[in-house]
Amino acid sequence: MGAIETSSNATLQGMNTMxxxxxxxRLVTVKQLDAMERxxxxxxxxAPLLVLGGGSNILFRQDFDGTVLHIADxxxxxxxxxxxxxxxxxxxxxxxxxxxxxxxQGYAGLENLILIPGSVGAAPIQNIGAYGxxxxxxxxxxxxxxxxxxERRRLSPAECEFxxxxxxxxxxxxxxxxxRVIFRLPRQHPLRTDYAGVxxxxxxxxxxxxxxxxxxxxxxxxxxxxxxxxxxIGNTGSFFKNPIVSSSKAEAVRAAFPDAPxxxxxxxxxxxxxxxxxxxxxLKGTREGDAGFSAKHALVLVNHxxxxxxxxxxxxxxxxxxxxxxxxxxxxPEPLVL
Ligand code: EPU
Numbered sequence: 001m002g003a004i005e006t007s008s009n010a011t012l013q014g015m016n017t018m019x020x021x022x023x024x025x026r027l028v029t030v031k032q033l034d035a036m037e038r039x040x041x042x043x044x045x046x047a048p049l050l051v052l053g054g055g056s057n058i059l060f061r062q063d064f065d066g067t068v069l070h071i072a073d074x075x076x077x078x079x080x081x082x083x084x085x086x087x088x089x090x091x092x093x094x095x096x097x098x099x100x101x102x103x104x105q106g107y108a109g110l111e112n113l114i115l116i117p118g119s120v121g122a123a124p125i126q127n128i129g130a131y132g133x134x135x136x137x138x139x140x141x142x143x144x145x146x147x148x149x150x151e152r153r154r155l156s157p158a159e160c161e162f163x164x165x166x167x168x169x170x171x172x173x174x175x176x177x178x179x180r181v182i183f184r185l186p187r188q189h190p191l192r193t194d195y196a197g198v199x200x201x202x203x204x205x206x207x208x209x210x211x212x213x214x215x216x217x218x219x220x221x222x223x224x225x226x227x228x229x230x231x232x233i234g235n236t237g238s239f240f241k242n243p244i245v246s247s248s249k250a251e252a253v254r255a256a257f258p259d260a261p262x263x264x265x266x267x268x269x270x271x272x273x274x275x276x277x278x279x280x281x282x283l284k285g286t287r288e289g290d291a292g293f294s295a296k297h298a299l300v301l302v303n304h305x306x307x308x309x310x311x312x313x314x315x316x317x318x319x320x321x322x323x324x325x326x327x328x329x330x331x332x333p334e335p336l337v338l
């Protein structure tokens with residue numbers, strides 16, 4: 001039984017990076033993936049089940065009246081392969097630790113994704129991305145348990161339906177439990193240094209022939225300067241997605257607000273900057289009680305200490321309303337709001 005730990009009326013405050021003091025009716029921690037089926041047998045069929053990884057992409061508005069399942073298995077297994085080794089990682093491994101491990105092993109590809117909070121199992125769910133890279137570019141397959149049938153399945157990237165901060169796991173939230181992610185990690189891979197700030201950092205440090213570890217250092221330094229660290233102040237990174245709008249809508253925004261950043265995606269769509277719009281609405285660095293928007297980055301909703309989930313959500317609503325009123329665009333939360 002040592003592979004599973006269960007507790008009742010468990011606090012989740014240390015299990016969500018927003019630091020909200022909520023409780024779960026039951027918390028089941030699975031230390032070895034072999035025990036997953038046994039753990040699921042303990043979950044009442046009619047009660048809500050939430051699989052919680054690093055808790056870095058969730059806002060709890062209230063207590064969770066059901067079972068929270070936390071996978072703590074962190075095993076990594078490597079098998080050599082063509083075009084890159086196959087690296088199989090259990091869902092409970094910490095993402096940033098895994099990125100650093102991959103760099104230490106001499107793999108390339110994950111360097112732009114350093115310092116993203118959360119677990120490996122959560123990475124495919126929102127298809128984590130930063131500085132021009134998305135994790136889906138290196139995912140070979142995702143091992144899941146189908147919650148309806150309790151069967152284990154291996155999903156291909158196509159079956160995962162990856163998109164910008166999106167996947168099947170986000171769209172059909174109660175269908176699968178991610179238990180392992182299989183990466184194909186090359187030792188040689190073109191670096192991405194074109195995202196704002198990365199090349200500049202390399203130039204400033206006189207690095208003309210960067211290695212993956214140099215890019216990781218550049219990204220780490222940029223993230224530390226721009227994003228508040230959840231270890232210091234509760235947050236879930238970007239609280240809203242950058243809205244993808246029609247090119248004509250983007251042009252209309254540009255005509256009215258010539259400084260607004262617009263990133264064309266294709267002939268018909270462009271991505272706008274939610275952070276810029278929130279800052280333009282005057283909300284950057286503001287707070288109401290302990291809920292606020294970071295003074296470092298307007299897109300980051302922060303908990304200065306004791307904010308409740310409802311207080312944080314009402315602050316988020318202020319940004320949604322302000323941006324909609326000014327730009328006619330409705331921001332969508334990026335984390336799961338429960
Ligand atoms: N901006 C402002 N004010 C701010 C912050 C940003 O005006 O307070 C404007 C600036 O013009 C800046 C632009 O927004 O040039 C873009 O800002 P940034 O480069 O920080 O990127 P972002 O679009 O705000 C996205 C991801 C981040 C990721 C960075 C870097 C989303 C929702 N967020 O943020 O991901 O780290 O790019 O690639 O796509 C996360 O998802 O939690 C996250 C942190």
